[in-house]
Amino acid sequence: MTTAKALTIAGSDSGGGAGIQADLKTFQELKVYGMSVITAITAQNTLGVDGVYPMMLEAIEKQLECIAVDLQPDALKTGMLFNSEIIELVANKMEQYKWKNLVVDPVMIAKGGANLLQQEATESMKRKLLPLATVLTPNIPEAEELTGISIRNMEERKEAAKRLSAMGVNYVIIKGGHGDEKEAVDLLFDGSHFSSLVAERIPTKNTHGTGCTFSAAITAALANGYSINDAFQLGKDFIHQAIKNDLHIGSGHGPTNHWAYQESKR
Numbered sequence: 001m002t003t004a005k006a007l008t009i010a011g012s013d014s015g016g017g018a019g020i021q022a023d024l025k026t027f028q029e030l031k032v033y034g035m036s037v038i039t040a041i042t043a044q045n046t047l048g049v050d051g052v053y054p055m056m057l058e059a060i061e062k063q064l065e066c067i068a069v070d071l072q073p074d075a076l077k078t079g080m081l082f083n084s085e086i087i088e089l090v091a092n093k094m095e096q097y098k099w100k101n102l103v104v105d106p107v108m109i110a111k112g113g114a115n116l117l118q119q120e121a122t123e124s125m126k127r128k129l130l131p132l133a134t135v136l137t138p139n140i141p142e143a144e145e146l147t148g149i150s151i152r153n154m155e156e157r158k159e160a161a162k163r164l165s166a167m168g169v170n171y172v173i174i175k176g177g178h179g180d181e182k183e184a185v186d187l188l189f190d191g192s193h194f195s196s197l198v199a200e201r202i203p204t205k206n207t208h209g210t211g212c213t214f215s216a217a218i219t220a221a222l223a224n225g226y227s228i229n230d231a232f233q234l235g236k237d238f239i240h241q242a243i244k245n246d247l248h249i250g251s252g253h254g255p256t257n258h259w260a261y262q263e264s265k266r
């Protein structure tokens with residue numbers, strides 16, 4: 001029986017709630033062997049980000065090469081990429097290695113407001129990385145930044161999804177955490193049709209790393225051979241349990257509970 005392998009190419013969150021830490025915890029909970037390429041180090045806790053230190057390009061390239069020669073991923077995701085040079089390096093290596101099932105989580109701003117992607121890097125992400133993405137998982141502000149349109153209602157979310165699809169993304173998921181509806185609604189566009197998953201919006205400030213965890217769960221599902229619709233459902237169920245059963249850690253935006261999903265299945 002082969003073990004599915006998933007790779008996260010993302011930043012380190014010293015507080016453990018987002019970034020590669022959230023990704024690896026999620027992979028493990030979904031019984032997928034997790035691997036990581038660190039793009040940046042952040043000094044971070046539940047109150048915010050106190051320092052951002054991008055890795056040297058050589059260090060990122062060497063990490064990717066080590067994975068490529070020995071540990072081919074069945075699926076992978078990108079999180080914090082920080083600048084154009086890192087985006088272009090990752091995109092070029094993706095094309096060289098012909099890795100499939102790429103989930104791009106276009107991380108731009110941390111919950112506390114810190115910039116995790118330099119403004120000039122948005123164009124590189126659109127031009128170099130999005131055409132390689134199987135799934136793109138922007139939150140509403142990220143979708144606005146990538147498309148240049150304001151998103152205040154569901155029709156505008158659909159328009160943004162169409163524009164992102166036209167940039168070469170196979171499946172676009174616009175996450176609803178930043179929305180103002182009573183429920184948390186996530187919208188999936190497959191290039192032709194829309195579908196959505198709806199769950200109770202949980203009244204909590206402890207939503208640090210929800211997007212990382214959601215995209216990591218989708219990545220793990222794809223690594224295990226799930227269809228996009230089943231991966232979308234698994235990601236939604238996983239993050240909903242993680243938020244609903246939060247751990248009350250830290251005095252700011254606390255992390256989610258990465259083992260809640262498995263506990264809910266018992």
Ligand SMILES: Nc1ncnc2c1ncn2[C@@H]1O[C@H](COP(=O)(O)OP(=O)(O)OP(=O)(O)O)[C@@H](O)[C@H]1O
Binds near residue numbers: 109202239
């Ligand atoms: N309060 C909430 N209650 C229920 N579901 C939520 C809540 N907040 C976010 N979600 C869900 O969490 C997932 C992530 O969406 P969100 O918009 O929070 O991502 P994000 O802003 O990229 O997160 P982060 O930047 O913290 O990683 C989505 O499935 C969304 O519906």
Ligand SMILES: Cc1ncc(CO)c(N)n1
Binds near residue numbers: 012013044107209210
């Ligand atoms: C390292 C890292 N990646 C992503 C996010 C988004 O929450 C974060 N806060 N920190």
